[in-house]
Amino acid sequence: MKKNEDYTPDQVLDICREYMNDEHVEFVNKAYNFAAYVHKEQKRATGEPYIIHPTQVAQILASLHMDPYTVAAGYLHDVVEDTNVTLGDVEELFGNQVSTIVDGVTKISKYKYHSHQELLAENHRKMLLATAKDLRVIMVKLADRLHNMRTLKALRPDKQRRIANETLEIYAPLADRLGISKIKWELEDLSLHYINPQQYYRIVHLMNSKRDQREAYIAEAIDYIKTSVDALGIKYDIYGRPKHIYSIYKKMRDKHKQFSELYDLLAIRIVVDSVKDCYAVLGSIHSKWKPIPGRFKDYIAVPKANGYQSLHTTIIGPGGQPLEVQIRTFEMHEIAEYGVAAHWAYKEGNFEGVQLDENEQKIDVFREILELQENSDNAADFMKSVKGEIFNDRVYIFTPQGEVRELPKGSIPLDFAYQVHTEVGSHSVGAKVNGRMVPLNYQLKNGDIVEMLTNESSTPSRDWIQMVYTSRARNKIKRYFRIKDRQENIQIGHELLETELKNRSLSTKKYLDKKHVELATNIFNFTDSEELYNAVGYGELSPINVIHKLISEDPENKKKAEKKELEENVITETHENAPKPIPESTKLKKEQANANTSISVQGIDNLLIRLAKCCNPIPGDDIVGYITKGRGLTIHRADCPNVQSDEAKKRFIEVSWNNVTREKRYTAELDIYAFNRNGLLNELLQVINSNTNSLINVNGRLDKEKMAVIHVSVGVNNKEHLDQIISKLKNVPDVYEIKRTVE
Numbered sequence: 001m002k003k004n005e006d007y008t009p010d011q012v013l014d015i016c017r018e019y020m021n022d023e024h025v026e027f028v029n030k031a032y033n034f035a036a037y038v039h040k041e042q043k044r045a046t047g048e049p050y051i052i053h054p055t056q057v058a059q060i061l062a063s064l065h066m067d068p069y070t071v072a073a074g075y076l077h078d079v080v081e082d083t084n085v086t087l088g089d090v091e092e093l094f095g096n097q098v099s100t101i102v103d104g105v106t107k108i109s110k111y112k113y114h115s116h117q118e119l120l121a122e123n124h125r126k127m128l129l130a131t132a133k134d135l136r137v138i139m140v141k142l143a144d145r146l147h148n149m150r151t152l153k154a155l156r157p158d159k160q161r162r163i164a165n166e167t168l169e170i171y172a173p174l175a176d177r178l179g180i181s182k183i184k185w186e187l188e189d190l191s192l193h194y195i196n197p198q199q200y201y202r203i204v205h206l207m208n209s210k211r212d213q214r215e216a217y218i219a220e221a222i223d224y225i226k227t228s229v230d231a232l233g234i235k236y237d238i239y240g241r242p243k244h245i246y247s248i249y250k251k252m253r254d255k256h257k258q259f260s261e262l263y264d265l266l267a268i269r270i271v272v273d274s275v276k277d278c279y280a281v282l283g284s285i286h287s288k289w290k291p292i293p294g295r296f297k298d299y300i301a302v303p304k305a306n307g308y309q310s311l312h313t314t315i316i317g318p319g320g321q322p323l324e325v326q327i328r329t330f331e332m333h334e335i336a337e338y339g340v341a342a343h344w345a346y347k348e349g350n351f352e353g354v355q356l357d358e359n360e361q362k363i364d365v366f367r368e369i370l371e372l373q374e375n376s377d378n379a380a381d382f383m384k385s386v387k388g389e390i391f392n393d394r395v396y397i398f399t400p401q402g403e404v405r406e407l408p409k410g411s412i413p414l415d416f417a418y419q420v421h422t423e424v425g426s427h428s429v430g431a432k433v434n435g436r437m438v439p440l441n442y443q444l445k446n447g448d449i450v451e452m453l454t455n456e457s458s459t460p461s462r463d464w465i466q467m468v469y470t471s472r473a474r475n476k477i478k479r480y481f482r483i484k485d486r487q488e489n490i491q492i493g494h495e496l497l498e499t500e501l502k503n504r505s506l507s508t509k510k511y512l513d514k515k516h517v518e519l520a521t522n523i524f525n526f527t528d529s530e531e532l533y534n535a536v537g538y539g540e541l542s543p544i545n546v547i548h549k550l551i552s553e554d555p556e557n558k559k560k561a562e563k564k565e566l567e568e569n570v571i572t573e574t575h576e577n578a579p580k581p582i583p584e585s586t587k588l589k590k591e592q593a594n595a596n597t598s599i600s601v602q603g604i605d606n607l608l609i610r611l612a613k614c615c616n617p618i619p620g621d622d623i624v625g626y627i628t629k630g631r632g633l634t635i636h637r638a639d640c641p642n643v644q645s646d647e648a649k650k651r652f653i654e655v656s657w658n659n660v661t662r663e664k665r666y667t668a669e670l671d672i673y674a675f676n677r678n679g680l681l682n683e684l685l686q687v688i689n690s691n692t693n694s695l696i697n698v699n700g701r702l703d704k705e706k707m708a709v710i711h712v713s714v715g716v717n718n719k720e721h722l723d724q725i726i727s728k729l730k731n732v733p734d735v736y737e738i739k740r741t742v743e
């Protein structure tokens with residue numbers, strides 16, 4: 001795909017002519033003429049005639065060999081949104097297929113929604129649902145976004161950043177899930193250029209600085225490898241593999257590597273005719289050069305979910321330098337670059353017979369998207385689940401039968417069980433991972449072999465609702481409890497609300513009287529009070545949430561005199577996992593007795609407990625207790641390097657966090673790694689100050705390569721609070737890594 005140089009409509013037709021018959025080329029031309037006519041008065045932000053944009057979009061689609069309807073839709077994608085033409089006009093002139101695609105990429109009218117956020121989420125949802133019905137919608141949308149990103153320069157900087165962020169959040173992950181790497185890479189590189197220009201240019205500069213040296217090395221390595229592959233007597237291509245700026249940036253940021261430490265900058269690709277040849281090439285390379293352990297991946301035997309296949313290995317190449325080698329067939333290469341678009345490529349003669357449904361079934365991701373839609377209340381919810389579960393990293397696990405399953409990262413065996421079948425989920429009693437029993441809340445890792453243990457008579461447990469990661473599993477569990485026993489739920493809901501009120505030393509008599517319950521029933525939109533209790537009972541509505549509303553909406557409490565008490569009692573956090581406050585009545589006593597009542601030790605009372613100064617554990621961390629002679633018990637983070645020896649482990653005692661009060665402050669020590677620039681420190685401190693009122697200490701240093709390491713000590717409530725601060729700090733431009741420090 002070329003950049004910075006626009007294609008003419010004639011050139012687009014030339015590309016079409018390479019793979020379409022005359023009638024179809026004429027159809028595309030008709031779409032061009034229509035678009036040129038209706039857009040003729042309009043200009044782009046660059047000042048150029050508007051038609052240049054649809055022409056480039058059509059060109060991108062034609063270069064992917066998309067069918068004539070899709071290329072025509074490329075020409076027509078903006079006519080409904082930006083001109084007087086209606087969808088009905090498009091359907092009448094170009095048929096139902098084209099109008100369906102154009103409808104899918106047309107935004108919803110601005111005037112229906114209150115906030116920009118709401119409108120944005122609605123538009124994303126509309127586009128995704130249209131795509132789930134016809135994948136060609138996303139092909140046009142990606143081509144549209146790609147050309148917009150290529151010409152983003154013309155917009156205001158704030159708009160540039162907003163669009164680039166949206167591209168990284170929605171469109172690049174979508175392209176990735178569909179396997180269209182060619183578009184994904186370009187979108188990512190262009191986005192980084194606008195979101196983080198300093199880093200972008202720094203990496204470009206670093207890549208250029210030793211380019212000659214690297215290219216000479218690759219040429220040498222290719223000669224070396226050729227000598228052994230030639231001996232196989234097969235046909236093959238071999239070449240140095242280009243690296244993408246964003247992927248380098250991500251490695252530096254996520255793995256905290258310096259540029260000089262990234263050895264996969266040196267990479268070679270070998271493309272052959274058959275799978276057999278792939279393994280033959282791998283064998284001949286491994287028999288001559290040592291592979292680096294843990295770096296070999298067989299994506300041919302176990303393809304990625306988006307269909308990607310290849311062999312990856314890293315060998316100690318000539319001169320002792322690590323060298324990454326990818327081996328694949330020509331067919332796999334097509335799919336690696338073009339993903340679903342490769343399956344879809346129009347083939348002259350059989351185009352009319354393409355069965356879209358059959359192809360769509362292969363794309364699991366859109367089945368999942370439809371499922372999320374069924375279970376979301378609104379567009380914002382829906383997009384949150386899509387980002388968390390579909391665009392996030394995935395883990396690949398195996399069934400005992402060797403079948404590969406894909407789940408969002410963070411999933412537990414129960415998520416897997418519910419993915420297999422609702423019945424497997426509901427009857428789960430335990431799970432084995434790699435042959436060993438694990439707790440049901442074990443976090444699945446890549447390559448785990450997962451076996452569910454079930455029992456016909458066993459039923460789901462209520463705490464599973466909080467444990468599972470995927471909304472699919474959560475909804476199935478909720479549904480189970482909703483139906484199971486309504487009366488029981490009403491009873492449990494009643495009890496849960498009573499307990500929560502008692503925990504806050506509030507009168508159950510007062511807040512659960514007819515007047516208050518009616519108030520809550522109305523606020524949460526239930527038909528009657530039983531439905532309210534029922535919802536609390538089966539876990540749809542958190543009791544904290546109800547009590548918050550009861551207190552804040554109580555007419556009496558609105559009086560100024562009680563305002564202070566109100567602030568103390570109201571829990572603003574409505575997240576279901578939020579820690580419950582310690583009951584007021586016991587809180588004072590406990591705090592006087594021991595500063596660390598936030599930790600409980602199994603079976604032991606009155607032990608002197610201290611938090612280790614080396615790793616500073618905070619509520620929510622995995623912790624261990626370490627017995628010191630005469631000095632009681634020290635609490636370390638489970639991963640603290642100071643307590644990893646076998647000797648130390650003998651002195652471990654099992655401990656856990658109690659429910660912790662929100663006021664309690666714990667110190668967390670962080671190292672922030674960033675590329676230094678003017679104003680960096682200032683921005684970091686602003687983020688910290690707006691998220692905690694307790695900044696304890698700051699110091700920093702610079703290394704030779706202008707990399708800054710800034711150490712901060714901050715007061716936090718718990719791990720959730722700390723994670724929030726860390727994720728906001730990571731959004732500051734030029735920050736690429738944040739670590740909790742251990743002494």
Ligand code: MN
Nearest residue numbers: 053077078144
């Ligand atoms: Mn457009």
